[in-house]
Amino acid sequence: MTLTTLSDEELLARADPASFELFYRHQAQRVLAYFARRTHEPELAADLTAETFATALASRRRYRRARGPAAAWLFGIAAKKLADARRKGYAESRARRRLGMERLEPTDEDLRRIEQLGSLDVASLVDVLPPDQGGVVRAHVIDELGYRELADDLHTSEAVVRKRVSRGLATLRDKIGSRP
Amino acid sequence: VSEDFVTRLQLQLREAAEREEQRGRLARSVRSIARGARPVTLAHAAAFALVAAVLAYAGYLATALRGDERPAKRQSGVVARFTPGEALDDVVGGFGSAWVSDTGGNAVLRIDPRTHRVVARIRVGGGDLGLAVGAGSLWALQYNASGPNGPLLRIDPRTNRVVARIALTMRSGVPVAAAGVVASHDNVWVIGAGGAYRLDPASGRFTVAVPVRVGAYIIDSASLDGSALWLGVTDGRLIRLDPRTGVRERVLRVHVMPITVSGALLAVGQYEVRRIDPDSGRALWRVPVGTIYRYNRAGGLLWVDGSASHGPFARLSALDPRTGRVVAAYDTRDFQPEALAAVGPEVWVALNSGRVIVARR
Numbered sequence: 001m002t003l004t005t006l007s008d009e010e011l012l013a014r015a016d017p018a019s020f021e022l023f024y025r026h027q028a029q030r031v032l033a034y035f036a037r038r039t040h041e042p043e044l045a046a047d048l049t050a051e052t053f054a055t056a057l058a059s060r061r062r063y064r065r066a067r068g069p070a071a072a073w074l075f076g077i078a079a080k081k082l083a084d085a086r087r088k089g090y091a092e093s094r095a096r097r098r099l100g101m102e103r104l105e106p107t108d109e110d111l112r113r114i115e116q117l118g119s120l121d122v123a124s125l126v127d128v129l130p131p132d133q134g135g136v137v138r139a140h141v142i143d144e145l146g147y148r149e150l151a152d153d154l155h156t157s158e159a160v161v162r163k164r165v166s167r168g169l170a171t172l173r174d175k176i177g178s179r180p
Numbered sequence: 181v182s183e184d185f186v187t188r189l190q191l192q193l194r195e196a197a198e199r200e201e202q203r204g205r206l207a208r209s210v211r212s213i214a215r216g217a218r219p220v221t222l223a224h225a226a227a228f229a230l231v232a233a234v235l236a237y238a239g240y241l242a243t244a245l246r247g248d249e250r251p252a253k254r255q256s257g258v259v260a261r262f263t264p265g266e267a268l269d270d271v272v273g274g275f276g277s278a279w280v281s282d283t284g285g286n287a288v289l290r291i292d293p294r295t296h297r298v299v300a301r302i303r304v305g306g307g308d309l310g311l312a313v314g315a316g317s318l319w320a321l322q323y324n325a326s327g328p329n330g331p332l333l334r335i336d337p338r339t340n341r342v343v344a345r346i347a348l349t350m351r352s353g354v355p356v357a358a359a360g361v362v363a364s365h366d367n368v369w370v371i372g373a374g375g376a377y378r379l380d381p382a383s384g385r386f387t388v389a390v391p392v393r394v395g396a397y398i399i400d401s402a403s404l405d406g407s408a409l410w411l412g413v414t415d416g417r418l419i420r421l422d423p424r425t426g427v428r429e430r431v432l433r434v435h436v437m438p439i440t441v442s443g444a445l446l447a448v449g450q451y452e453v454r455r456i457d458p459d460s461g462r463a464l465w466r467v468p469v470g471t472i473y474r475y476n477r478a479g480g481l482l483w484v485d486g487s488a489s490h491g492p493f494a495r496l497s498a499l500d501p502r503t504g505r506v507v508a509a510y511d512t513r514d515f516q517p518e519a520l521a522a523v524g525p526e527v528w529v530a531l532n533s534g535r536v537i538v539a540r541r
Contacts, residue, residue: 017197024193028186050189057197087323088359089373089398094518094532097473099196110185 036118133168273523274313314363478522
């Protein structure tokens with residue numbers, strides 16, 4: 001089996017550097033977009049992204065598949081980093097320092113692109129969806145909750161949640177596509 | 181999207197992952213020796229001798245990475261390293277002791293600086309703590325991940341007990357948004373992103389509020405001594421306040437974080453330290469010290485952790501505040517500090533791994 005056929009959960013469970021690198025490639029843009037949307041500060045988003053992955057690298061042995069998808073675990077770390085940054089007014093660098101990683105200075109071009117990631121106002125688009133779709137899309141896409149968690153919360157099946165999210169996203173794709 | 185940043189971060193993470201992997205191999209090698217692995221035939225003896233030599237060196241390195249519980253007998257340099265807690269966040273010296281916040285153990289530890297033994301373990305609840313010593317007490321600001329910070333705890337050094345939990349509000353009920361606490365002989369200030377607030381130690385009330393217009397910027401640093409409270413703002417301003425009244429006395433444009441050491445106003449940037457003329461804001465000298473993560477004054481010197489230019493381990497440098505000359509530099513063989521502080525004539529460094537490193541010039 002080559003690494004590219006492994007799931008994120010399998011990649012995270014392996015200890016070798018190449019597996020973590022692939023996991024990073026799968027998730028980096030999502031994490032960057034997550035921070036860009038929430039902070040509206042590209043430089044802070046870049047710092048938080050780096051700190052989140054450094055924390056994930058340092059603590060990946062604590063990840064347990066039984067507790068949920070790898071992405072949910074990663075975004076749990078991201079949410080904590082965001083809360084810390086809001087509390088302190090800046091992005092922590094504890095994990096990067098522990099790993100001997102210097103702060104990466106984003107270029108102007110980096111900042112411009114990160115800003116673009118954050119400018120897509122998904123939240124306002126979600127508001128136009130029917131409530132049953134809007135709620136699950138918001139929870140799954142913006143708040144990063146997994147299908148199983150949502151199904152438990154809504155006392156319904158995972159299949160129903162998947163269907164609602166899928167329909168909601170299809171509607172959103174149409175709306176984004178119809179923008180000038 | 182943003183491939184440059186993402187790719188550079190990928191390379192950084194790859195290097196870090198490879199270093200982590202090497203450290204894991206090293207630790208496993210040392211553990212196998214500790215379990216008593218032996219050569220079973222004479223034919224293995226020569227190979228074993230070579231392996232033993234390599235592993236002895238590996239053991240030395242692993243000890244450096246793991247931390248050595250024995251205080252060293254050296255008189256200068258890194259003189260001791262030990263592990264009093266689970267995850268240390270801050271350290272201060274005062275009342276003949278070192279005080280360390282142990283986030284992992286939800287406690288403030290009081291440590292005897294001669295024996296390195298924990299003499300009191302003060303339970304404070306969960307979360308990180310910022311510590312300061314002044315006005316006859318130890319002050320601990322509780323950081324909360326899911327809401328406003330606080331309360332501010334007052335710890336009596338005679339009883340090692342929390343004697344007050346001070347709510348972060350002005351008398352008017354207006355909340356005090358706190359990000360840190362600083363204290364001197366008779367002043368205690370809580371610093372927030374948009375202002376500074378003086379606590380009257382006698383009444384336990386906040387009596388002075390100094391809002392600082394920061395717009396999109398924040399106050400990111402503060403230094404307090406008997407004569408001035410300096411606030412560093414990320415828009416480049418360095419604001420001097422009277423520490424008793426909060427009256428604004430001076431505003432400089434410096435773009436770095438302030439600290440006063442033996443009467444000299446120093447400014448700590450990301451890569452260098454400058455001495456600043458407090459009247460004009462002019463730099464009197466500049467000294468590059470690698471990438472600076474933490475700094476503090478101790479024994480009349482400025483101590484900085486300028487790690488990155490020397491690899492992943494922390495390197496402590498001590499600067500003479502008058503001349504900028506680096507009078508001492510020590511490799512700690514450990515990862516970068518969370519905080520460093522003067523404890524008597526020594527510098528104590530608190531690490532997230534739960535270890536403390538003690539250095540002496």
